Amino acid sequence: MSGFENVKGIYFDLDDTLLGYWVASKKALSQTFEVASPASVSPAQMLGYWSEAFAKYQTEIKTPEWYPGYLKSGMQTRNEQMRRALALAGIVDEDRVTLLGDTYGRLRNENLVLFEDALDVLNLLQQKYHLGLITNGPADVQRQEIAQVGIEPFFDPILIEGEMGIGKPHATVFDRAENAWNLRPHEVLMVGNSFHHDIVPAMKRGWLGVWIRRETDVPPGKTSVESIPENAVTPTATVSSLTELVGLLS
Ligand SMILES: [Mg+2]
Structure with missing residues (x-):
């Protein structure tokens, strides 16, 4: 059993998970x-x-x-x-x-643009799951990004580091996210591109974690994507697109 059949709520990261930052x-x-x-x-x-x-x-x-x-x-x-x-x-x-x-x-x-499959995937998933957003960054920048790509209606809650005064990977943020839906840890899935900010804290908490790795996810001055550290937690799954995520859940 993968555990995906228990999922009732999905939290997404924003930058380089839903849009190409x-x-x-x-x-x-x-x-x-x-x-x-x-x-x-x-x-x-x-x-x-x-x-x-x-x-x-x-x-x-x-x-x-x-x-x-x-x-x-x-x-x-x-x-x-x-x-x-x-x-x-x-x-x-x-x-x-x-x-x-x-x-x-x-x-x-x-x-800023959404990844090409993002809207279809969100439209599909919102029919079956609670959807939320947990994103790090300044309050004004994050709100602007969400408005620019028009995805606000999909998510409740939207948890932004700049508004909360604390960000991922702090446990407080994941507490707050889990309590918002009153779900148990094994019913919550985190989807994100950052191993340290999204996947590690989610897995430590008992959530499922899908690590999304794209070739485009490379900051200026770097030449390769983030690699998985040794002795780290193992994500529930690793995917290269949001469409692949839907395949895991169905
Ligand atoms: Mg990100």
Whole structure:
């Protein structure tokens, strides 16, 4: 028995589970640096500096210096990454920081699209299951993404790190999610692309976990998808599309 026959509620992650975040981000970065890089730095160089800055800044976002601002709005992070990319190019220019940050934020949102099977899959699953969303990130960015692709009506609850003040993989978030439906752990399934944020905490709690791995799920500056760590929990299943998920549930 796989356990899928017991599932009554499904929580989805958002970024790179239902929509292509990194594809949109990388497209937007290229477009941004094409139109708004300083004259002395090529777009390719700026992308390199941005990626270098990103690798370091990612480790700092959850620190007290940055986290409270990050929860509220994506602007601080966008601008700080541009500030650091410019600094690596030897440039200090706050007007340029704002121009690059704003342009990137706007273009990333415009480039966001659902994976091509997402709407069909959500329409199908909502007939049989509770559907919810658990997503990390700033409140404004996450709400904007959900609105941009029009999926809000599918989900109740929608749990956003920026609104809760705490995010995955914290157990509190999964507590809250489970209690919202009054289901038992083995009746809840988590579907997500992040092994550490989605799959590990769900499996530890006794939920089922479907890890979704796509070739497009690669941040700027990286060349491959996340790999499974040694001695880690084993997902209930691993899939490469949402359509494959439907196959497991039927
Ligand atoms: Mg994700």
